[in-house]
Amino acid sequence: MKFKPGSPANRPGRPLLRAALGLLTAAVVALPFTVAWHYDAARRAVAEQAAPPASGAVGARAGVGATLTNNSARPLPAGPRAAAAGQVQRLEVTRDTTPAGLLRELARWTPVAPSDADRPLSHPEHWQTTGDTGRAGPGALTGEIRPPDGTDYVSAAYRPLATADWHTYRLRATVNGLHGTSSGVGITVRAGSEHPVALSVGHHTASLTTSGPKGTGDRRTCRLAPAAEHRITVSVTARRVRVSIDGEPCTSVRAGRWRAAEGAGGFSLSARNERAGQGWPRFTSLKVE
Structure with a gap:
């Protein structure tokens, strides 16, 4: 199929816009699975936290689940600390989220050693x-x-x-x-x-x-x-x-x-x-x- 110069499908910037929207759509679709994976990791960490440490510490949180939240008083990304707190902070994607903004936030949330x-x-x-x-x-x-x-x-x-x-x-x-x-x-x-x-x-x-x-x-x-x-x-x-x-x-x-x-x-x-x-x-x- 051919498009005439100046037609809507052939206007400058349209391919870039489609690519950006495609990336955002893919991110929105994939993010729940990513969050779910981290949430599952957090649940496993909860179980690990329930096991009494060798030092004999008290206060085990056996049987405590982790809840998801958009905001928390302190950083609680999915992981052992969030599991111990019983709360997992999640990255929220809204209609105003841009692909570039999402990538910046993902980089900010990604754990580093x-x-x-x-x-x-x-x-x-x-x-x-x-x-x-x-x-x-x-x-x-x-x-x-x-x-x-x-x-x-x-x-x-x-x-x-x-x-x-x-x-x-x-x-x-x-x-x-x-x-x-x-x-x-x-x-x-x-x-x-x-x-x-x-x-x-x-x-x-x-x-x-x-x-x-x-x-x-x-x-x-x-x-x-x-x-x-x-x-x-x-x-x-x-x-x-x-x-x-x-x-x-x-x-x-x-x-x-x-x-x-x-x-x-x-x-x-x-x-x-x-x-x-x-x-x-x-x-x-x-x-x-």
Whole structure:
């Protein structure tokens, strides 16, 4: 069949439009199967979570199913953490979803391993400023962007959906620009879990604080050789978080009597500056292992 020049079927852009609509239709058709597969994986993870761990932890969630939701208070993509919470966050596709937008969201949701993260500060698109989904990037934490006047705290999370089930990884960071007690930097591991652990590093002190559903828990500190720059290593496993600074052991905390998946999560960074006109502390390097 031949079409005359200028006919509706032969207008410029029509093949591209048909291809785009075809991709969107295929995605809409395929997505329920993808979600169902992840949901089934989450249900299997629920069963695994029901088995008592070797450490003798209590509170097994035997027989608890996982429900699907479009929104959750914290990232809960299909996986062990969502299974432990009994709720699975799903990616919603509506009539306003474009093929490009869907692909971007799928990339944002796709799990990554710690070995794939490598040097996160080199990829500003992978960061989400805490509390403001409209802004992204670690610029305020690396000194590339100066926070607005009146700001004394900034933070950003690294790929919160893609790292939701991380449980064993190591962070190596270098920070500088620390001044007395008026400024500092923070690294939160197990971010987005029910049991995050927050490290705060200043000019001459560091502290490690645990949190849980009932609020702030244990807090441990260590003294540092006074310096504007420190090298930080945070090692995370399912049962312990260890911190060393400038090559020396600082402190560590053990996991409580809760299931490993309840403490799964990636990390976020923060910086604090309580003195106007003073330079902000910044992360000059960050590597994930």
